[in-house]
Amino acid sequence: MKRWVMIERFCLAGHVVAMAFGLAGLLLVLPHPEFIATLPPFGQTLFGLSMIGGGAVYIVLAAIAVSLYAYRNLGLNQWLTFMLPAIGLSLGSELLGTSTGFPFGHYAYLSGLGYKIAGLVPFTIPLSWFYVGFSTYVLARAGLEAIGTKGWRKHLASVAIGAILLTAWDFVLDPAMSQTPYPFWEFQDLGQFFGMPYRNLTGWLGTGAFFMSVAAFFWRNASLPLSRAQLSVPLMIYLVNFAFGAVITVNQLDGRFWIPTAIGALLGVVPALVLWWLAGTGTTSDHFAASVDVTKTAQSIPAIVASK
Secondary structure, eight states, X not given: OHHHHHHHHHHHHHHHHHHHHHHHIIIIITTOHHHHHTSOHHHHHHHHHHXXXXXXXXXXXXXXXXXXXXXXXXXXXXXXXXXXXXHHHHHHHXXXXXXXXXXXXXXXXXXXXXXEETTTXXXXXXXXXXXXXXXXXXXXXXXXXXXXXXXXXXXXXXXXXXXXXXXXXXXXXXXXXXXXXXXXXXXXXXXXXXXXXXXXXXXXXXXXXHHXXXXXXXXXXXXXXXXXXXXXXXXXXXXXHHXXXXXXXXHHSOGGXXXXXXXXXXXXXXXXXXXXXXXXXXOOOSSOTTTOOHHHHHHHSOOOOOOX
């Protein structure tokens, strides 16, 4: 198990570093093409490759890190019963959205996020739904369990709060990725809410709630007695990804975009920190064997980490 911890930490660190390089490229380097011209041919080639594939790399690294975190702390069954619905249902929602405009509005993906499934949706997009959605749901559920929420109230509240936190991320992600000088997707209809259609937000909320509800069904008999230390990975994933979008939005768009950024922080960052704090400092085993037995499941299924 120690090697999985090392790989998880390496991928998590790589995710953060890749995002930092991405920010530097988008905010400092690309606006100053004269700097790129001073690079040697090798440097220019390397920079070009990083801009083409950097977006896909940081998403894949996060998906691997979160997969390993879920496998170690929750077990194979709970990892797969969240990941597979999250990827499958979000991909279906994205394919429907890019084809028909429902549920997000009319939009299309540009380049920079990897190979497009059916020529419409980059393969990295459902991975990002998975790793951020998992992080928000686990924070919500662990925090609620820590204060004694039980039964159907726990399941309903976990899905609702997890989906709201996920949607709060979009308040900064969509402006950053669609309205800045170097976009990764574009809305084909002018949105009423800071360039975003209102149904984009409801589409995010509905998609997140859908796959979280499926996971909640499979997890209905499980408990998540996770401490703050054990929730540090989901919290870091959420905060780093929110910060990435927020920094781009407030730096490259006009002052009015502080409004969706502030709304996103109020609906997402603040509750995430509160939920993490509620978890307390209780100590549990790394796998909390009372709920799952990773060793037995690993004997029947090869312990292969899917880089997707």
